[in-house]
Amino acid sequence: MIDINKAIESLNWNKEPRGLYEPIEYALAAGGKRIRPTLALIAADTIVNGGLINGDAIEQTLPAALALEVFHNFTLLHDDVMDKAPIRRGQPTVHVKWNENTAILSGDQMLIEAYKLLSGVPDDKLPQVLKWFNEMATGVCEGQQLDVDFEHMSQVSIEDYMHMIELKTSVLLANAMRIGGYIAGATPVQQEALYQYGLHIGLAFQIQDDTLDVYGDPKTFGKAIGGDICANKKTFLLLTALETADAESKAELLGWLMANDRNEEKIAAVTAIYNRLGVRQAAEVTMEEHTALALAQLDKLPQNAATESLRLLAEQLANRKS
Amino acid sequence: MIDINKAIESLNWNKEPRGLYEPIEYALAAGGKRIRPTLALIAADTIVNGGLINGDAIEQTLPAALALEVFHNFTLLHDDVMDKAPIRRGQPTVHVKWNENTAILSGDQMLIEAYKLLSGVPDDKLPQVLKWFNEMATGVCEGQQLDVDFEHMSQVSIEDYMHMIELKTSVLLANAMRIGGYIAGATPVQQEALYQYGLHIGLAFQIQDDTLDVYGDPKTFGKAIGGDICANKKTFLLLTALETADAESKAELLGWLMANDRNEEKIAAVTAIYNRLGVRQAAEVTMEEHTALALAQLDKLPQNAATESLRLLAEQLANRKS
Numbered sequence: 001m002i003d004i005n006k007a008i009e010s011l012n013w014n015k016e017p018r019g020l021y022e023p024i025e026y027a028l029a030a031g032g033k034r035i036r037p038t039l040a041l042i043a044a045d046t047i048v049n050g051g052l053i054n055g056d057a058i059e060q061t062l063p064a065a066l067a068l069e070v071f072h073n074f075t076l077l078h079d080d081v082m083d084k085a086p087i088r089r090g091q092p093t094v095h096v097k098w099n100e101n102t103a104i105l106s107g108d109q110m111l112i113e114a115y116k117l118l119s120g121v122p123d124d125k126l127p128q129v130l131k132w133f134n135e136m137a138t139g140v141c142e143g144q145q146l147d148v149d150f151e152h153m154s155q156v157s158i159e160d161y162m163h164m165i166e167l168k169t170s171v172l173l174a175n176a177m178r179i180g181g182y183i184a185g186a187t188p189v190q191q192e193a194l195y196q197y198g199l200h201i202g203l204a205f206q207i208q209d210d211t212l213d214v215y216g217d218p219k220t221f222g223k224a225i226g227g228d229i230c231a232n233k234k235t236f237l238l239l240t241a242l243e244t245a246d247a248e249s250k251a252e253l254l255g256w257l258m259a260n261d262r263n264e265e266k267i268a269a270v271t272a273i274y275n276r277l278g279v280r281q282a283a284e285v286t287m288e289e290h291t292a293l294a295l296a297q298l299d300k301l302p303q304n305a306a307t308e309s310l311r312l313l314a315e316q317l318a319n320r321k322s
Numbered sequence: 323m324i325d326i327n328k329a330i331e332s333l334n335w336n337k338e339p340r341g342l343y344e345p346i347e348y349a350l351a352a353g354g355k356r357i358r359p360t361l362a363l364i365a366a367d368t369i370v371n372g373g374l375i376n377g378d379a380i381e382q383t384l385p386a387a388l389a390l391e392v393f394h395n396f397t398l399l400h401d402d403v404m405d406k407a408p409i410r411r412g413q414p415t416v417h418v419k420w421n422e423n424t425a426i427l428s429g430d431q432m433l434i435e436a437y438k439l440l441s442g443v444p445d446d447k448l449p450q451v452l453k454w455f456n457e458m459a460t461g462v463c464e465g466q467q468l469d470v471d472f473e474h475m476s477q478v479s480i481e482d483y484m485h486m487i488e489l490k491t492s493v494l495l496a497n498a499m500r501i502g503g504y505i506a507g508a509t510p511v512q513q514e515a516l517y518q519y520g521l522h523i524g525l526a527f528q529i530q531d532d533t534l535d536v537y538g539d540p541k542t543f544g545k546a547i548g549g550d551i552c553a554n555k556k557t558f559l560l561l562t563a564l565e566t567a568d569a570e571s572k573a574e575l576l577g578w579l580m581a582n583d584r585n586e587e588k589i590a591a592v593t594a595i596y597n598r599l600g601v602r603q604a605a606e607v608t609m610e611e612h613t614a615l616a617l618a619q620l621d622k623l624p625q626n627a628a629t630e631s632l633r634l635l636a637e638q639l640a641n642r643k644s
């Protein structure tokens with residue numbers, strides 16, 4: 001049985017120059033949920049009938065699965081530079097531990113390493129996988145740019161927001177599913193079902209992320225509650241509140257958006273407005289819609305233990321506490 | 323006949339979000355010698371017997387040729403951020419015209435765009451071309467890291483230096499030649515000859531660059547003379563001087579390396595030491611050796627108009643004034 005953590009650990013970064021490869025090793029060793037490569041492997045497993053991550057077809061998926069994880073960690077590394085984030089997974093970020101130039105250059109090399117891993121995809125599958133991988137990588141960069149653009153825009157619709165998180169988060173999960181399944185021999189209908197499953201769990205995942213930031217349990221959430229509110233981040237909750245509020249609540253909310261010096265008071269007040277407007281319930285309805293859409297895709301796939309684990313995963317993601 | 327400048331201009335960057343694609347368009351429109359895609363096309367043309375950049379085999383090389391140029395411009399964009407360079411090709415750099423985060427993210431997207439272009443390589447050639455492209459991209463990043471490392475090292479040998487410029491400059495030219503030839507049907511012996519030609523003209527090119535910085539004509543060179551001397555850059559000339567100097571000259575040279583406040587005087591004094599030690603002649607000998615090694619490779623290729631242009635190119639590069 002393939003152990004994705006072991007596979008990531010066994011990647012060899014003991015190469016020269018050390019200044020280029022040490023930060024890559026450090027960034028990848030910090031852990032994380034490894035959800036993207038796991039999705040690729042489970043997708044493949046579903047197609048070859050659920051031996052649960054075993055056998056030749058799954059072995060063939062591994063290079064692409066690793067490429068997805070290295071790519072994801074590359075985006076985190078460069079995002080942390082752009083956000084000036086000091087901590088990632090409980091450790092100093094690369095640009096803090098080394099410096100910004102190191103984070104830029106080692107990040108670039110990580111993106112190249114993702115493509116090196118991708119070149120381990122069987123030759124007959126490589127042209128299509130490379131196209132999807134490029135499409136995915138483009139989506140993530142476009143989504144990141146939209147997220148930056150939103151900070152400076154006074155009007156962002158829920159639709160704009162859904163488009164942004166689809167690009168920034170969902171296309172990576174969707175392509176992880178599609179690529180894994182394709183390498184294992186999925187039919188076009190199955191490829192599309194896997195893609196749509198990934199897309200919808202990604203949307204549900206991101207909205208749950210926004211919800212936990214306000215309503216999460218500080219003990220299990222791992223981050224400070226209310227961070228998005230303090231930063232005036234245009235989340236699903238804020239945009240829903242702005243779209244559905246009556247004139248009075250909207251004025252109150254806009255007032256708080258300009259108060260950047262009273263964080264605790266601001267978190268309490270904005271949360272109270274959210275509660276009054278029922279935005280948490282609206283988020284839950286949207287999340288459940290996307291979870292249901294994801295689950296519906298599974299009917300188009302072979303029914304086996306791997307498909308069952310995809311069912312559980314979709315349900316867990318929507319109910320997660322951290 | 324393929325016009326590489328037109329092909330670059332016809333790439334479509336009119337996509338959303340504008341904040342991501344506008345800087346890419348700007349960076350690529352600034353021009354440059356387009357030497358890498360030109361080498362790929364001429365290499366292909368040599369193999370298909372010198373119709374001079376025409377016909378189906380050459381058309382098939384175009385996506386890879388464009389990928390090489392987009393990749394090269396990506397490295398310039400990120401290098402300029404790392405070097406805090408204000409000007410590139412007479413225009414403000416992307417991180418000055420926009421900001422650093424834009425330069426990082428649009429640069430990342432440019433690297434992805436290079437791989438998107440590369441996926442236009444014919445399917446049967448793609449696996450090998452992707453491997454070489456990845457090897458080339460890795461070399462450039464490793465070379466960049468070594469160049470940074472050298473700044474902080476007290477001892478750098480000529481051998482270290484040649485290894486660095488081979489990675490930072492030559493592997494890109496070498497792979498441009500090899501990839502172009504391979505797509506056009508070069509045999510393994512021809513592929514290797516094309517690769518070695520690119521490698522050696524790259525080395526000659528870089529040493530000529532170092533020489534022009536000291537001995538170039540200010541009217542044609544385009545940059546201020548003596549920039550490398552002022553910055554204590556470990557060039558072929560400086561490292562040769564340090565390796566060949568007697569104790570007295572070496573002490574004098576090391577003294578000037580610590581004087582960072584008397585630039586004009588420093589340029590004159592260091593140039594005088596170079597003249598006394600004959601480092602310019604040493605550079606010319608090494609350059610001629612590599613030019614000869616490049617030219618010798620051409621005997622292994624079909625002899626036609628394209629091969630003749632490679633002969634001229636090698637001779638011109640070594641004798642260029644700017």
